[in-house]
Amino acid sequence: MMHVQGNTIDFDTARAKLGTAETTASARRKIAKLGEQFDKVQLQLLHSLQTSLDVEQVLGLFFNGVQQLLQVDGLEYRHNAEPSACQLGQPAMHRCSYRISHARSYLGELQFSRQQRFGENELLAIETLLGTLLYPLRNALMYRDALRDALNDSLTGTSNRLALNQNLERDIRQSQRSQQPLSLLVLDIDHFKQVNDRYGHAYGDAALKAVANCITDSLRSVDGLYRLGGEEFVVLLNSTSLDAARMVAERIRKSVENMQFELDSQPIPLTVSLGLATLHADDNASSLINRGDHLMYDAKRLGRNRVCVES
The missing domain is CATH 3.30.450 (Beta-Lactamase)
Structure with a gap:
């Protein structure tokens, strides 16, 4: 006893x-x-x-x-x-x-x-x-x-750009030493400016927090979510191959699309566009983020609410 x-x-x-x-x-x-x-x-x-x-x-x-x-x-x-x-x-x-x-x-x-x-x-x-x-x-x-x-974004409660810079450098070194894959998602909320323009920044902030919470619920505890600024986020996926990361990206995309978000009792549809990149032997933090960012803009150009993956 x-x-x-x-x-x-x-x-x-x-x-x-x-x-x-x-x-x-x-x-x-x-x-x-x-x-x-x-x-x-x-x-x-x-x-x-x-x-x-x-x-x-x-x-x-x-x-x-x-x-x-x-x-x-x-x-x-x-x-x-x-x-x-x-x-x-x-x-x-x-x-x-x-x-x-x-x-x-x-x-x-x-x-x-x-x-x-x-x-x-x-x-x-x-x-x-x-x-x-x-x-x-x-x-x-x-x-x-x-x-x-x-190291935290005060609005969404996610980690911020400073934390991303520190952790991505560390994760790249760890991935190169262990020969394990490292994948990265860059995502942006579609038509977010319209939410701000129509409902005001207070409601826009509420939408940002709702999307951040939705993304967090779609991730493992070992994954990292970071707000780059505005309506743009980055997800770090350690020891995650391209195919596995694609599944995570699709899970996030569907979760946000199916999220029940309302402003003044009016449902507001929200979607995200995502770019998926994996670490190459000659990558550094900047090149990996830039590649994911370009793929995210490809998803925007192709109609939004989709995932673009490097070939």
């Missing part, structure tokens, strides 16, 4: 609580049972946790420090902004959990686990060491949010 010891740590409140001489002396006596190693680990963490702005690396450094002091098998970190947890080590039967907040800011939840129950002095040591994690974790979360904002 799993045993969970749960605690909520608000560092402002905890600091005030530990402010009295009696409480501080009692806490020091309990931690002292762990020997000089506690002071060594605490000092080490104060320095090492300042060396990274990567959330997982900060957590890894903290976990390694705690393991030097206590027998801890696993650490799990969860944050509401992330769909999955960060898991370090191996989960075990006995667990203690902490919800961390500071200055009314939620910093996530940590759960430590091991095979035997945590002692009172061990819990106090963990809670004291959490003080070394507070600001490095907060700074890493702030950096991650800033980086995400810089």
Whole structure:
């Protein structure tokens, strides 16, 4: 049977609580049972946790420090902004959990686990060491949010051109090393200017978001959707051959065509034109995107709502 010891740590409140001489002396006596190693680990963490702005690396450094002091098998970190947890080590039967907040800011939840129950002095040591994690974790979360904002399109929630430039270069190198195919779709919403002109940009924005959501629903989790600007998007398909990418392109085209989109209770038909290109040996990021872009315009010239594939 799993045993969970749960605690909520608000560092402002905890600091005030530990402010009295009696409480501080009692806490020091309990931690002292762990020997000089506690002071060594605490000092080490104060320095090492300042060396990274990567959330997982900060957590890894903290976990390694705690393991030097206590027998801890696993650490799990969860944050509401992330769909999955960060898991370090191996989960075990006995667990203690902490919800961390500071200055009314939620910093996530940590759960430590091991095979035997945590002692009172061990819990106090963990809670004291959490003080070394507070600001490095907060700074890493702030950096991650800033980086995400810089790489995301604020309107559609997709990645933006900057993210495309970074990821496409990486994916090309990976494809060339692994000898796996890489395909790219360039797509544009047909007659989008008419939507903006007739209904206004607010409704045009709603149409853009609806199409972006429709495309996302047609992709695998490993595929990438990027907004180039305006009504033009790019889809990166790693380890995807030309034939497989053609199926993805047709799925996107049909999904958008069949999408039920309304403005002021009036159905508005939306379609997309797509160009499909695959990576050649002499390609770079610019040549691959340009080839997909030219194929997309071929689809426009041939009547729209279709996929054009390089021969």
